[in-house]
Amino acid sequence: MEMDGQQSEGLSSVAYWLFKSEPGDWSWEEQKAQGAKGEEWSRVRNYQARNFMREMKVGDLGFFYHSVKEKRVVGIVKVCAEAHQDSEDDTGTWECVDVAAVCDMPEPVHLDQIKAEPKLEKMVLVNNSRLSVQPVSDQEWKIVCRMGGLKEPPKA
DNA sequence: GCCAACGTTGGC
DNA sequence: GCCAACGTTGGC
Numbered sequence: 001m002e003m004d005g006q007q008s009e010g011l012s013s014v015a016y017w018l019f020k021s022e023p024g025d026w027s028w029e030e031q032k033a034q035g036a037k038g039e040e041w042s043r044v045r046n047y048q049a050r051n052f053m054r055e056m057k058v059g060d061l062g063f064f065y066h067s068v069k070e071k072r073v074v075g076i077v078k079v080c081a082e083a084h085q086d087s088e089d090d091t092g093t094w095e096c097v098d099v100a101a102v103c104d105m106p107e108p109v110h111l112d113q114i115k116a117e118p119k120l121e122k123m124v125l126v127n128n129s130r131l132s133v134q135p136v137s138d139q140e141w142k143i144v145c146r147m148g149g150l151k152e153p154p155k156a
Numbered sequence: 157g158c159c160a161a162c163g164t165t166g167g168c
Numbered sequence: 169g170c171c172a173a174c175g176t177t178g179g180c
Contacts, residue, residue: 022166046175068166111167130165130174 026132106149
């Protein structure tokens with residue numbers, strides 16, 4: 001019997017994540033333009049972030065967060081391909097998943113709102129602002145979805 | 157294997 | 169634009 005928290009077969013096989021991007025680099029609009037086929041989440045050059053991507057399964061969901069200027073969750077994405085070689089890396093070190101846009105956040109959730117919510121004080125976004133790919137707990141997922149105006153958090 | 161120096165990210 | 173936090177690099 002193994003219960004590693006993140007993935008317990010049957011109960012909740014979907015994990016949740018948060019993907020950060022500077023809109024000037026890769027924006028939600030650009031992501032949506034890729035449609036259901038999705039796009040590589042490439043150019044991540046951080047081991048922790050890479051390792052999280054290695055844990056991802058097709059169907060996992062994630063927040064799409066605009067950093068720096070906007071600092072808000074603007075949409076939801078779905079993992080549509082598991083970790084593979086980053087096509088923009090020729091050293092063989094870096095991998096990435098593919099993600100596809102699922103839906104907009106009806107009301108984008110600003111970092112200030114997240115910081116103001118005591119139940120979200122443990123979010124990685126709050127405590128390690130520099131990590132660009134990070135895990136989100138089931139509870140955090142629900143709360144942020146609700147704050148963003150989604151009555152029913154999307155299911156994979 | 158430690159740690160100082162440096163580079164980068166991203167909030168403020 | 170500044171700087172804190174974090175990660176990486178490289179000399180010892």
